[in-house]
Amino acid sequence: MKSITIKGSQRESVGKKATKALRNAGMVPCVVYGGDEPISFSAEEIAFKNLVYTPDVHTVVIDLGGNKINAILQDIQFHPVTDRILHIDFYQIFDDKEVSMEIPVRITGNSRGVRNGGVLRIVSRKLRVKAIPENLPDFIEADITEMRIGNKMYVTAVQNDAYKILHTDNTVICQVRTSRTAIADVDDEEGEEGEAAEGGAEAAEATAEA
Numbered sequence: 001m002k003s004i005t006i007k008g009s010q011r012e013s014v015g016k017k018a019t020k021a022l023r024n025a026g027m028v029p030c031v032v033y034g035g036d037e038p039i040s041f042s043a044e045e046i047a048f049k050n051l052v053y054t055p056d057v058h059t060v061v062i063d064l065g066g067n068k069i070n071a072i073l074q075d076i077q078f079h080p081v082t083d084r085i086l087h088i089d090f091y092q093i094f095d096d097k098e099v100s101m102e103i104p105v106r107i108t109g110n111s112r113g114v115r116n117g118g119v120l121r122i123v124s125r126k127l128r129v130k131a132i133p134e135n136l137p138d139f140i141e142a143d144i145t146e147m148r149i150g151n152k153m154y155v156t157a158v159q160n161d162a163y164k165i166l167h168t169d170n171t172v173i174c175q176v177r178t179s180r181t182a183i184a185d186v187d188d189e190e191g192e193e194g195e196a197a198e199g200g201a202e203a204a205e206a207t208a209e210a
Helices: 016-024 045-052 188-209
Strands: 003-007 027-033 039-044 059-064 067-078 085-092 099-108 119-122 126-131 140-143 152-154 172-177
Touching: 003 045, 016 027, 027 045, 027 067, 039 045, 039 059, 045 067, 045 085, 099 119
Parallel strands: 003 059, 027 085, 099 140
Antiparallel strands: 027 039, 059 067, 067 085, 099 126, 119 172, 152 172
């Protein structure tokens, strides 16, 4: 998984007055959990744009004056009116310890059901997985090429030995639903066989009439 470096400064004072002063200065107060003890720091709000305002997910290297901490984004609070970032919680990660994280699902392929007029409905845009940091994927690929009208894709179709999906096997990723414009979704081979049989019947009928 790709990583983003956030440069910040460790906070000594964490009171309300100090926090308000940080926000007024365009800084975001943050806390890293998961280590021996919580670590409070702050960083410029613009430093988080490639981490927060993107559909992609990343691990984070928090650089506090040379002291680097590997982490993942755990929680974020926005101002209800301005949407400015008010506070971010991170969770420290270690190379040999599994961590759970929500990973985006990337739909690939051209579904035969959609080509025949069906409608693709995406049910799960993210899946929570558990793995050591090295095995966390950037995204989970869901290939819908073979899906027909009425088919559903379950999480069992995207299982991987590198990570564990933390959802029940009957969790639906996507489905192809029928629509008013849908046509019969049959195999190409079946269609060819049907045409051949129909052609043979017409030839036999013509011979009988002659």
